[in-house]
Amino acid sequence: MYDRDFFLKKAQENLPVLYYKDITPDITEFLASTGDSVLLDLGEHAVGHFSFSFDNIEDFIDAPVRLIIKFGEDMREIEDDFSLYEEGLSKTWLQEEIINLDFPQKTALPRRYACRYIKITVDKTNKPIKLFDFCFRASTSAAVSALKPSEASDTLLKKIDLVATNTLKECMQTFFEDGPKRDRRLWIGDLRLEALTNYYTFKNLEITKRCLYLFAAGGRDKLGFLPSFVYDTPYYFSGSAHIADYALLFVVSVCDYYEHTADRTVVDELLDICKSQLESFRAILDKNLIVTRQEGWFAFIDWCPGLEGLTALQGVYLYTLERFSKLLKAIGDDEHEKYSLHLCEVRRACRERLYDENAGCFINELDNGQLSVHSQVWMILGGVVDGKEAEELLISCLENKNAKQPVTPYMRHYVTEAMFKLNMRDKAVQYLKTFWGGMLEHGADTFWEAYIPEDLDFSPYDNRTINSLCHAWSCTPSYFIRKYGL
Amino acid sequence: MYDRDFFLKKAQENLPVLYYKDITPDITEFLASTGDSVLLDLGEHAVGHFSFSFDNIEDFIDAPVRLIIKFGEDMREIEDDFSLYEEGLSKTWLQEEIINLDFPQKTALPRRYACRYIKITVDKTNKPIKLFDFCFRASTSAAVSALKPSEASDTLLKKIDLVATNTLKECMQTFFEDGPKRDRRLWIGDLRLEALTNYYTFKNLEITKRCLYLFAAGGRDKLGFLPSFVYDTPYYFSGSAHIADYALLFVVSVCDYYEHTADRTVVDELLDICKSQLESFRAILDKNLIVTRQEGWFAFIDWCPGLEGLTALQGVYLYTLERFSKLLKAIGDDEHEKYSLHLCEVRRACRERLYDENAGCFINELDNGQLSVHSQVWMILGGVVDGKEAEELLISCLENKNAKQPVTPYMRHYVTEAMFKLNMRDKAVQYLKTFWGGMLEHGADTFWEAYIPEDLDFSPYDNRTINSLCHAWSCTPSYFIRKYGL
Numbered sequence: 001m002y003d004r005d006f007f008l009k010k011a012q013e014n015l016p017v018l019y020y021k022d023i024t025p026d027i028t029e030f031l032a033s034t035g036d037s038v039l040l041d042l043g044e045h046a047v048g049h050f051s052f053s054f055d056n057i058e059d060f061i062d063a064p065v066r067l068i069i070k071f072g073e074d075m076r077e078i079e080d081d082f083s084l085y086e087e088g089l090s091k092t093w094l095q096e097e098i099i100n101l102d103f104p105q106k107t108a109l110p111r112r113y114a115c116r117y118i119k120i121t122v123d124k125t126n127k128p129i130k131l132f133d134f135c136f137r138a139s140t141s142a143a144v145s146a147l148k149p150s151e152a153s154d155t156l157l158k159k160i161d162l163v164a165t166n167t168l169k170e171c172m173q174t175f176f177e178d179g180p181k182r183d184r185r186l187w188i189g190d191l192r193l194e195a196l197t198n199y200y201t202f203k204n205l206e207i208t209k210r211c212l213y214l215f216a217a218g219g220r221d222k223l224g225f226l227p228s229f230v231y232d233t234p235y236y237f238s239g240s241a242h243i244a245d246y247a248l249l250f251v252v253s254v255c256d257y258y259e260h261t262a263d264r265t266v267v268d269e270l271l272d273i274c275k276s277q278l279e280s281f282r283a284i285l286d287k288n289l290i291v292t293r294q295e296g297w298f299a300f301i302d303w304c305p306g307l308e309g310l311t312a313l314q315g316v317y318l319y320t321l322e323r324f325s326k327l328l329k330a331i332g333d334d335e336h337e338k339y340s341l342h343l344c345e346v347r348r349a350c351r352e353r354l355y356d357e358n359a360g361c362f363i364n365e366l367d368n369g370q371l372s373v374h375s376q377v378w379m380i381l382g383g384v385v386d387g388k389e390a391e392e393l394l395i396s397c398l399e400n401k402n403a404k405q406p407v408t409p410y411m412r413h414y415v416t417e418a419m420f421k422l423n424m425r426d427k428a429v430q431y432l433k434t435f436w437g438g439m440l441e442h443g444a445d446t447f448w449e450a451y452i453p454e455d456l457d458f459s460p461y462d463n464r465t466i467n468s469l470c471h472a473w474s475c476t477p478s479y480f481i482r483k484y485g486l
Numbered sequence: 487m488y489d490r491d492f493f494l495k496k497a498q499e500n501l502p503v504l505y506y507k508d509i510t511p512d513i514t515e516f517l518a519s520t521g522d523s524v525l526l527d528l529g530e531h532a533v534g535h536f537s538f539s540f541d542n543i544e545d546f547i548d549a550p551v552r553l554i555i556k557f558g559e560d561m562r563e564i565e566d567d568f569s570l571y572e573e574g575l576s577k578t579w580l581q582e583e584i585i586n587l588d589f590p591q592k593t594a595l596p597r598r599y600a601c602r603y604i605k606i607t608v609d610k611t612n613k614p615i616k617l618f619d620f621c622f623r624a625s626t627s628a629a630v631s632a633l634k635p636s637e638a639s640d641t642l643l644k645k646i647d648l649v650a651t652n653t654l655k656e657c658m659q660t661f662f663e664d665g666p667k668r669d670r671r672l673w674i675g676d677l678r679l680e681a682l683t684n685y686y687t688f689k690n691l692e693i694t695k696r697c698l699y700l701f702a703a704g705g706r707d708k709l710g711f712l713p714s715f716v717y718d719t720p721y722y723f724s725g726s727a728h729i730a731d732y733a734l735l736f737v738v739s740v741c742d743y744y745e746h747t748a749d750r751t752v753v754d755e756l757l758d759i760c761k762s763q764l765e766s767f768r769a770i771l772d773k774n775l776i777v778t779r780q781e782g783w784f785a786f787i788d789w790c791p792g793l794e795g796l797t798a799l800q801g802v803y804l805y806t807l808e809r810f811s812k813l814l815k816a817i818g819d820d821e822h823e824k825y826s827l828h829l830c831e832v833r834r835a836c837r838e839r840l841y842d843e844n845a846g847c848f849i850n851e852l853d854n855g856q857l858s859v860h861s862q863v864w865m866i867l868g869g870v871v872d873g874k875e876a877e878e879l880l881i882s883c884l885e886n887k888n889a890k891q892p893v894t895p896y897m898r899h900y901v902t903e904a905m906f907k908l909n910m911r912d913k914a915v916q917y918l919k920t921f922w923g924g925m926l927e928h929g930a931d932t933f934w935e936a937y938i939p940e941d942l943d944f945s946p947y948d949n950r951t952i953n954s955l956c957h958a959w960s961c962t963p964s965y966f967i968r969k970y971g972l
Binding site for chain 2: 056059060062063064065066089090091092093097098100102103104105111112124125126184231233234235237239240
């Protein structure tokens with residue numbers, strides 16, 4: 001009905017305006033000879049472009065000046081020796097430039113950086129020089145001035161909200177980036193959480209629509225799933241990965257959008273795609289309605305090492321079916337009954353086939369019987385279990401050292417969501433304060449891509465230095481704080 | 487009479503227009519993965535700005551691409567490992583950039599380079615990339631299309647003329663640069679030779695006037711000498727060095743200018759400065775009219791290691807006095823007699839006090855009795871000795887292994903000039919062919935800053951890699967070839 005060009009045109013029409021702010025660091029001028037360095041503190045995490053001037057002190061510079069300019073989201077990054085980085089992800093994500101300047105001049109570096117700290121080292125100058133006129137031009141598509149402060153009375157929650165909205169703000173550029181330092185692409189999993197938090201904070205509907213259209217324009221894999229990520233710079237490219245849970249969360253994102261806007265146009269345009277995602281998923285269920293493993297990197301769920309994700313994925317399917325059938329009902333689409341009937345059947349199948357009575361929890365033979373918080377959380381969110389039983393299940397699994405535990409703030413979001421679903425408000429607040437508050441204790445200006453309280457060096461990529469310290473999927477505390485009036 | 491502002495205004499009025507030419511190398515496209523490199527050959531030496539594009543091959547680049555881009559005036563420079571360079575002059579003159587590119591894009595490097603070869607190494611890319619759209623935008627203020635070809639019938643001289651005019655062309659930018667790769671400032675010694683060759687080739691009078699005014703605006707040292715070099719980017723600065731022979735050659739440059747243009751305005755504006763330079767020099771003569779050694783780097787003459795330059799400097803003084811008194815006579819200035827009388831006195835003093843009858847050559851006790859070609863050449867150019875005697879003196883000294891020999895093409899120019907003065911036309915041609923022709927045998931596209939046929943690794947700065955291979959003071963073969971109709 002609608003084609004790629006249509007969706008790309010719609011995406012372009014919803015290109016958000018970027019707001020700019022010039023940040024001048026605490027230090028305004030620095031006199032330097034070879035080997036000297038200066039650390040600039042922007043006082044906040046910022047995403048944007050850096051410029052500065054340099055000039056002679058004595059008379060003339062005699063030879064070009066070589067500077068090494070390093071950008072860090074925190075001081076650990078500034079102190080890390082990038083030359084020691086052994087590659088998992090590309091070393092080129094580490095934000096450092098070596099530049100040669102022929103004459104005293106104002107220099108505007110062409111690239112965009114994500115940082116709070118900037119360290120300039122004078123690698124070589126023949127004569128002393130003066131560095132000055134430091135300016136970091138920060139950008140965001142979040143209308144910061146329109147943001148209402150959180151009404152939380154609790155000081156820690158207030159602070160968590162501040163850092164969470166800041167995290168979202170930094171990731172809101174021309175689309176919802178996953179992290180402005182590294183990757184810088186649009187993933188469905190991040191989009192869903194950013195859009196959700198955005199409805200309660202910056203309320204920028206354009207960017208959400210744009211992102212939905214960018215995925216709608218994407219090519220499908222052989223199963224029919226949407227791409228899990230897209231780029232739009234310098235031209236559109238829809239990602240080569242197709243992850244089943246992300247394809248489902250696209251549908252959820254459309255449901256979220258309608259719930260917060262009642263905008264039928266967008267839903268009508270995207271409805272066929274939503275249905276096709278659910279049909280594609282249905283096609284990979286076995287005769288017992290349980291999802292089967294597919295080739296390659298097929299489900300994400302969490303970065304937890306060694307995690308088996310089939311039961312959790314099954315829960316994501318249920319969660320999506322429930323949201324989607326409600327949407328169809330709301331817009332008067334007769335197919336809603338088909339989806340709700342199917343939802344009931346699959347829920348029943350899960351209880352029968354994935355719940356281990358002896359162990360008292362959800363496992364899956366195809367998951368090698370692995371016990372994980374992830375499985376329980378998604379079975380709860382999928383409505384397979386609820387009430388007191390669900391609460392006990394969740395708490396015991398979170399306390400069970402033999403169970404796979406959540407690693408990413410992304411998965412922690414769904415843990416928290418499950419708690420709110422089960423009316424475990426106090427537990428949820430405690431969970432928020434412990435986990436996100438823990439990052440605050442380490443001086444976070446924005447919430448991180450990965451955080452394991454007992455392992456500050458944890459990285460999904462084998463080296464902490466490459467981690468993103470401002471990551472979209474960590475922004476949802478503001479969603480909880482503002483939605484539930486914490 | 488005229489002040490600094492006046493001269494700077496005149497210099498600005500004579501800012502030459504730059505002509506641009508886009509050079510595309512032989513290779514137009516290159517597919518690369520991490521570690522691959524491509525060598526681009528511009529086919530000629532060029533001074534200017536480099537741009538190129540890069541793009542995905544497969545689908546997207548996944549992570550920023552890091553390139554190392556190296557510029558070489560010749561292949562030896564490309565092959566030299568810059569990281570091994572131990573500093574004499576600043577390593578920042580070595581032309582190499584490390585750049586990170588976030589997205590497929592056209593990239594125009596902001597700096598100016600002097601090169602024939604460009605080597606691009608892909609230091610890191612996650613996906614194969616395509617490099618293409620290579621363009622080097624060359625600039626010069628020499629009107630190349632207006633240059634008449636040399637009428638030399640000799641093939642080697644024709645080729646020498648071609649490379650010499652090319653050398654001059656490359657150094658002609660917004661002023662007469664000494665070398666476009668390194669230093670990039672205006673020195674009087676280079677100006678004099680460039681202006682001289684320019685009268686017989688590109689005939690750009692604006693640039694010559696501009697350079698004379700730039701020096702006229704300069705601050706004097708305590709002896710009253712003009713600065714030996716000036717910068718004009720990003721703003722005017724007159725150099726901290728004041729070299730006596732260069733101060734004198736400023737006066738010679740004004741005489742050259744009048745001789746080739748009969749332009750009284752410029753001469754009238756600069757006459758007082760010319761007189762003051764000669765007065766300043768006169769003040770450092772002893773009672774016997776022989777120049778006395780001054781503090782610091784006081785005379786240049788040549789880069790010849792260990793050279794004592796007082797006798798040569800005395801010759802530069804005589805040479806200047808002769809030219810200047812002729813100029814005064816030509817413009818009807820009565821002081822010409824004062825200068826020609828003084829010229830005769832000083833010549834006589836030189837013959838009496840600097841000529842060693844036993845050794846049969848010019849030496850100077852203050853020069854530790856050192857024997858050098860430089861002393862003989864400048865005594866000849868100063869008119870202290872001439873005819874057969876001078877010819878024999880020059881030849882025997884050039885063949886004397888115990889005599890200090892010229893090192894720079896700059897000093898070789900004055901050797902050649904002395905030969906023409908003595909009507910040694912054949913010897914002069916042979917000298918041109920041997921010396922400048924020798925560089926051609928090593929593949930020179932432009933003539934070098936330093937060349938010792940028996941020591942190709944010679945550098946005035948302890949490391950050949952830093953040498954300039956396109957140097958203004960090496961361009962004068964075209965002056966000789968065209969002036970004398972060789």
